[in-house]
Amino acid sequence: MIIFVTMSIQRDIPQIIALRERVEGRFGKRLAVHADFLALVAVIEMEQRQHISESTLERVWGYSTRGYDTISQRTLDVLSQYAAGCYWKDFCEQIHAESECESELFDAEHIASSELSVGARLQIGWLPDRLCVVRYLGNNRFVAEHCENSKMQKGDTFSCLQFALGKELILTDFHQVATPNTNHHSYIVGTQNGLTTLRLLH
Numbered sequence: 001m002i003i004f005v006t007m008s009i010q011r012d013i014p015q016i017i018a019l020r021e022r023v024e025g026r027f028g029k030r031l032a033v034h035a036d037f038l039a040l041v042a043v044i045e046m047e048q049r050q051h052i053s054e055s056t057l058e059r060v061w062g063y064s065t066r067g068y069d070t071i072s073q074r075t076l077d078v079l080s081q082y083a084a085g086c087y088w089k090d091f092c093e094q095i096h097a098e099s100e101c102e103s104e105l106f107d108a109e110h111i112a113s114s115e116l117s118v119g120a121r122l123q124i125g126w127l128p129d130r131l132c133v134v135r136y137l138g139n140n141r142f143v144a145e146h147c148e149n150s151k152m153q154k155g156d157t158f159s160c161l162q163f164a165l166g167k168e169l170i171l172t173d174f175h176q177v178a179t180p181n182t183n184h185h186s187y188i189v190g191t192q193n194g195l196t197t198l199r200l201l202h
Contacts, residue, residue, distance in 0.1 A: 008070035015092050022063060022083035030062050032172035050078045060136040062114035062161050109198060110164040113140045124163060125197030126190035153178060
């Protein structure tokens with residue numbers, strides 16, 4: 001009898017965060033809505049001849065955890081092959097050996113939306129003098145409660161998977177309360193210097 005052992009790995013370790021960025025770079029866009037994950041499933045099946053369900057991909061990105069906080073090594077192997085042409089173990093070694101610029105990703109203070117409880121409040125800021133307090137609504141969705149010197153205003157809502165100090169912040173499905181009839185769009189803040197303030201408020 002042959003017994004196959006499948007390892008499971010915690011979803012929010014830095015190497016998986018790096019892998020998500022590499023996959024999105026290869027895919028050519030951020031994975032932000034269900035249709036994006038369906039499209040990536042099709043690309044991986046066509047290019048890698050491997051199948052990963054969209055629900056599994058959504059779990060990797062924290063879009064829909066469905067009670068799971070680990071990822072199978074098989075899933076990470078397939079994504080590593082797609083993004084970097086190697087298996088997960090080799091990808092981790094590659095990341096570790098890369099330049100100081102890449103290693104900064106591991107040191108960056110970050111808050112993953114999947115780690116927050118509904119009602120949690122974050123204070124975020126970026127240059128030159130922008131400061132906002134946002135509240136978590138669940139399912140990677142936030143609402144602005146207080147804003148200073150920003151295009152974002154109280155009541156605006158958006159989706160975001162992760163906030164990282166020193167990194168630009170991409171807010172998807174951004175809905176401005178002042179213009180309720182306009183299409184939702186993306187809003188990028190901190191394009192030059194990233195977030196300069198990131199605090200979980202108590």
